[in-house]
Amino acid sequence: MKIKSIILILSLIILNGCATIITKGEAFPKMYQEKPVSILVLPPINESTAADAKEYYSTTIAEPLSFAGYYVFPIEIVNEVLKQEGIYDTELIVNLDASKFKEYFGADAVLFTRIISWNTSYYVIGGNVKVHIAFDLVSTKTGETLWSYNDKLTVDTTADANELGGAAGLLLQLAETAVLTAAQDYTSLAKKVNITVLQTIPFGIYHTQHGTDQSLTGVEEKKMNQ
Amino acid sequence: MKNTTIYLLLILLIVGCAPTPMYYWGDYSNTLYKYKKDATPEMLDKHKTELLEIISKSNEKGLRIPPGINAELGYIFFLQEQYDQAIVYLKKEKLTYPESTKFIDDLLQNLSEGEQNEN
Secondary structure, eight states: OHHHHHHHHHHHHHHHHHSOEEEHHHHOHHHHHHOOOEEEEOOOEEOSSOTTHHHHHTTSSHHHHHHTTOEEOOHHHHHHHHHHTTOOSHHHHHTSOTHHHHHHHOOSEEEEEEEEEEEEEEETTEEEEEEEEEEEEEETTTOOEEEEEEEEEEEEOOOOHHHHOTGGGHHHHHHHHHHHHHHOOHHHHHHHHHHHHHTTSOOOTTSTTTTOOTTOEEEEGGGSOO | OHHHHHHHHHHHHHHHHSOOOSOOOTTHHHHHHHHHHSOOHHHHHHHHHHHHHHHHHHHHHTOOOOTTHHHHHHHHHHHTTOHHHHHHHHHHHHHHOGGGHHHHHHHHHHHHHHHHHHO
16 A cells, blocks of 8 residues: 555656746747737637636636736727627637737737636536636737647535545535535636736736746646647 | 834834735726626626726825726726716826727727717
């Protein structure tokens, strides 16, 4: 038993060691060349099964993006304009030329966000809530991707069987799991994902470390979108 | 007594070292989320009150108003047909963030056309 745990821990260390961590400068050189000032956040592309994820997610992103030092166009107004132009639907937006957003909004870069999951899963006696979001910042000048990253967060909402008293507590446990799962607030998970992901974006002009953070490390290469 | 002085000095030192936050966003994402969940005039008013609060707290603390806040407030005033106030706040966005000039100018033009059509 002891040996098994040691092997498990060792293999975890090895696996972790394999994740390549690089600096912001190495990961996103184009950000330092172009130095975008303003970011226009496009309506999220919702790949999850939750229809309301798109509307709710967009309430979480302006704040952390501003703290990274960027001017963020007022998302509520931008969405309204895009709706009036008939391009709020993101399938249409993906096909639009990024330079249009320079022409019509004066934006230096557009941020595409993809909600990959915003889900609850139940299994036999447990459950979890998962939020997974991918970000791509695209230059309106060159159409090239300047920064890209994704991350996910899963919260296990399985009720504690020991607490509820063994086999007799199984039904109770199921009920408790359902309650815990339903109580999870997706937007607070999304906010945490935003914070970890945005730690990898080079700081914008309004941040005191703008232009000097190339050597900051912590960018996991495998989390950069392909 | 002496101890108290030392403690006070220590606290001052620690507080003095804490970096000032860049922005004050208050309860922004929460009031906006609630409005999205329940899009009633009451919820919009609550969100508007929060935006006004963010502006006054930011001014108090000597912080720049967060990006988009003045503009969003202006837009809400527009929705509530308070056009003069709408223009005031949209222009404040432009003053705070010159990179929004093109966007705000276009918006002001569209809004004034919209207003004329309504009258």
